[in-house]
Amino acid sequence: MNYTTQMDAAKKGIITKEMEVVAKKEQIEVEKLRELIAKGQVVIPANKNHKSLSAEGVGKNLRTKVNVNLGISRDCMDVDKEMEKVKTAIDMNIEAIMDLSSYGKTREFREKLIDVSPAMIGSVPIYDAVGYLDKELKDITEEEFLNVIRQHAIDGVDFITIHAGLTRSVCKKIKNNDRLTHIVSRGGSLLFAWMELNDKENPIYTNFDKILDICEEYDVTVSLGDACRPGSIADSTDGVQIDELIVLGELTKRAWARNVQVMIEGPGHMAIDEIEANVVLQKRICHGAPFYVLGPLVTDIAPGYDHITSAIGGALASAKGVDFLCYVTPAEHLRLPNLEDMKEGIIATKIAAHAGDIAKNVAGAREWDNKMSKARVDLDWEEQFKLCIDPEKARRYREESRPTHEDSCTMCGKMCSMRTVKKILKNEEVSLI
Structure with missing residues (x-):
């Protein structure tokens, strides 16, 4: 039986090879996995052209996955140096890499990345549009935006972030709202500028069905970006954020009708006592689609330590039902992360994800x-x-810091609690002098 996407296969009762891989990794029955994919509660981002992929599932009853952001930019265009980060991230067993390249040899980097990566690959095509087309933002046509999306799909990107929920109605509320940090989403700000400069509706929203055509053809998962995510705890859970989320819920159903898999992106900066409510709200408004968050960062005052502020929020978010965590590094808000920043961000986020998995009773945690x-x-x-x-x-x-006694460490030495109790239970002599 033929199928177009993982969701299409799941609805038809077909078990794909990707489903079998994910079921084995997750210690879950493959039939149960298929049912969750058919409902849209689990996605397997797996572009037909990503040949090196080792499939991963994102969603209900599965391990919380971790994403790493990489890519070249105008100030850091060294493809080889960025590929060094890619190799390290893969060696650290991350599940996803988002290519956020915005300038220079973006396609060269993307092709190298997809060629070597067993991790799923995401991208934000609008980041690439200005450099790829070599045009000012206001001069890019709607068709050209679609062409960039198509190129990413052809190249093998497994999921794309598109800010389709930023409608003119939502933009009006942004302009009339007293938000402290306005729009902090880079993709959202670019679309907002394009809409204002051209006095038009969001081209990603008006061409959503054409984008679904592309995604269906290559089995690209749509990650519905939150252009209005809060960039400060002052803006979290405000009306602008919720208005956009309602649009994303409507778009989710439209994508599912075309058998295109969907993830929903979320905050952002958020006070710790609002996290659980946001997870419940997203899952309800977006019909149980997998939830993908940046952080959330629970305080705004720790530049240089935002891998910690985000890990605190990420652990709680994961415990309450978030499915996918985007890492945050110590360099967040300050500069492009270097190799060491990336490693610290990965470890902090993996700890948060695992802590959440324990709370969710994920198999094997x-x-x-x-x-x-x-x-x-x-x-x-x-x-x-x-x-x-x-x-x-x-x-x-x-x-x-080597201890005198190898069965202890230099913190406690011979007073090590494990050592002492073990000796007592074995009826052995305990000597502390």
């Missing part, structure tokens, strides 16, 4: 922690390193 606890009780340092989320750092810390 608690078992990992239990194995680590057993290795600690056994004072088995090699097993602890093996189970670490960052083995290199853990091993380096121990090597930098």
Whole structure:
């Protein structure tokens, strides 16, 4: 039986090879997975032209996935240096890479990325439009925007972020609203500018059906971007954000009618006590579609440490039902992340995702922690390193401060609680001098 997309296959009762891969990774029955995909509650972003892909699922009952943002820009155009980050991110077993390239040899980078990456690849085509077309923003035509989207699909991008919910009605409310940080979404701000400069409706909204044609042809998942996400805790959960979310819910149904898979993007900056309500609201308004968030950052005052502010918010968001976390690095709000920034951002976000998975009782999550606890009780340092989320750092810390007694560490030495209790339980002598 033929099918066009993973969702189309799922609705027809077909088990695809991608579904089988994901079911095995997630320790879930493949038939149950198929049902969730048919309902739109799980997506498998898998472009037909991404040949190196190791499929991942995003959504209900699955592990919380982590995305890494990379790409070249006007100030940092070194493709080889960015590919070094790609290799490191892949070695760290991330599930997704978003190519946010906006200037220079963007297609060269994208093609190299897709060629080597087993991780799913996302992009924001509007970022690429100005450089790819070599035209000022206001002069880009609606057809040219579609051409850039089509090129990304042809190249093998698995999911695209499009800011289709930023209608003129929503824009009017932005202009009449006392938002502290206005529009902080780069894609949203570009579309807002284009709409104002050309006195037209959002071309991504008016051409949504044509975009679905492209996505259906190549099985590209639509990630409905939140152009109006709050860029400060002062703006979180305001009327502008909610108005756009309502539009995204309507667009979700239109995409599903065409068997195009959908994710919904979300905040952003948000006070910690608003996170759970936002997750519930998104899931309700957008009919249970997978939820993909940046952070959320729970305070605005920590530049240089925003991998921590976002991990705090990300852990709670994941625990309450968020399916996909976009990493935030220590360089957020300050500069393009370097290799070390990227690594710190990945680790912080992976910790947040796993903490959420424990709360959601995702298959295998608690078992990992239990194995680590057993290795600690056994004072088995090699097993602890093996189970670490960052083995290199853990091993380096121990090597930098070696204990007198190898079955302890320099924090407690012979007073190590694990060592003491273990000896007592074995009826052995306890000597602390």
